[in-house]
Amino acid sequence: MRAGAFTGIAVGPFDPQSPQAAAIADLFGSALLICGAVFALVTGLVVYCVLRFRANGAREPEQVEGNTRLEIAWTIAPILILAWLLVLTVRAMSASDPPIDRDPDVTIIGHQWWWEARYPSGAVAANEIHVPTGKALVVRLESTDVVHDFWVPELGRKIDATPGRPTSIWMQADHPGTYAGTCAEYCGVQHAWMRISVVAETPEKFAEWERHQLAPAPRPTEEAAVRGATLFGAMTCVKCHAIGGTGEGARFAPDLTHVAERTTLGAGVLPNTPADLSHWLQDPQGIKTGCHMPDAQLSDTQVADLVAYFETLR
Numbered sequence: 001m002r003a004g005a006f007t008g009i010a011v012g013p014f015d016p017q018s019p020q021a022a023a024i025a026d027l028f029g030s031a032l033l034i035c036g037a038v039f040a041l042v043t044g045l046v047v048y049c050v051l052r053f054r055a056n057g058a059r060e061p062e063q064v065e066g067n068t069r070l071e072i073a074w075t076i077a078p079i080l081i082l083a084w085l086l087v088l089t090v091r092a093m094s095a096s097d098p099p100i101d102r103d104p105d106v107t108i109i110g111h112q113w114w115w116e117a118r119y120p121s122g123a124v125a126a127n128e129i130h131v132p133t134g135k136a137l138v139v140r141l142e143s144t145d146v147v148h149d150f151w152v153p154e155l156g157r158k159i160d161a162t163p164g165r166p167t168s169i170w171m172q173a174d175h176p177g178t179y180a181g182t183c184a185e186y187c188g189v190q191h192a193w194m195r196i197s198v199v200a201e202t203p204e205k206f207a208e209w210e211r212h213q214l215a216p217a218p219r220p221t222e223e224a225a226v227r228g229a230t231l232f233g234a235m236t237c238v239k240c241h242a243i244g245g246t247g248e249g250a251r252f253a254p255d256l257t258h259v260a261e262r263t264t265l266g267a268g269v270l271p272n273t274p275a276d277l278s279h280w281l282q283d284p285q286g287i288k289t290g291c292h293m294p295d296a297q298l299s300d301t302q303v304a305d306l307v308a309y310f311e312t313l314r
C-alpha cells in the first residue's frame with residue numbers, strides 16, 4: 001500500500017506566496033532576529049563572565065549594591081524591544097487579517113476527516129480547493145462536527161473551524177500552483193489525514209474549472225461502468241455521497257460528481273489511481289482507521305464495476 005500521497009509536499013510557513021502569508025513570515029523573521037540577538041547577548045555575557053571572573057582560590061568578590069544607570073538601562077531596553085515587537089505585530093495583523101467586508105468567495109467546511117468547499121456558484125469540491133490567482137479571497141470556515149483548524153501556511157493565516165460559529169479569513173495566491181495545507185487542531189483519530197491542497201489557477205482557468213464542476217456527471221456507456229452506476233445507487237454509497245445529475249445522494253461525504261479528477265483519496269491518504277481506488281473500496285478501515293467510510297463487504301467484481309464507473313466521473 002502506498003500510504004500518504006501528500007507526504008512529499010512540505011507544509012511550511014517559510015515560503016509565503018501571498019501578501020497575507022508574507023506579512024506573517026516577515027513578522028516571524030523579525031521576531032526571530034530580535035530574540036536571537038537578545039539570546040546571543042545574554043549567553044555571550046554569561047560565558048564571558050564565567051571565564052573572565054572565575055574564582056582564583058577562595059577570595060570573596062568585592063560586594064557592591066545597585067547601579068542606577070545600569071538599572072535604568074536594563075529597564076528601558078526591554079520596554080523598547082517589546083514596543084517595537086508590538087508595532088511589528090500590529091502591522092502584520094492588519095496586513096494579514098484585515099476586517100472582512102463582504103460575502104465569502106468560498107466556504108470551507110471541516111468534517112471528520114476531510115474538507116468540503118462550496119462556492120457561491122453552487123460548485124462543490126473536496127480536499128482540493130481551486131482558487132483564482134491574484135485575488136484576495138474571503139474564505140468562510142465552518143465545521144459539521146468538532147473543532148478543526150484550516151491552515152495553508154503559504155497562503156495565509158490559520159484559523160479554527162468551529163461548529164456553530166463560522167469565521168472568515170483572507171487568503172490569496174499570487175502565482176498558479178498547488179499549495180499544501182493541513183488540519184492544525186487535533187480532531188480525532190484521523191486528524192493527521194485531513195490534508196488540504198489549494199490549487200491556484202489563472203482566473204480564466206479557474207472559471208473553466210468552476211463551470212465544469214457545475215456540469216452533471218457524464219452517463220456511463222461502458223458495460224462495467226453501467227453496472228457500477230447501478231450498484232452505486234443500490235448500495236449504501238448514496239446515503240453519504242452525491243453524484244451530480246443522478247438525482248441521488250447525500251452530502252455527508254465528498255461529492256463524487258468529478259471524483260476521477262482529484263489527485264488523492266481520503267483527504268490525502270492515497271493517490272487517486274484505479275488500483276488505489278480499488279484498495280480503498282475494499283478496505284477503507286484498514287487504510288484510514290476510524291473514518292466514516294464503512295467496509296461495504298464488496299466482492300471483487302463489485303469493486304471493479306464501481307471503479308470502472310468512478311473513473312468515468314470527470
Ligand code: CUA
Binds near residue numbers: 147149187194
Ligand atoms: Cu480536523 Cu484535525
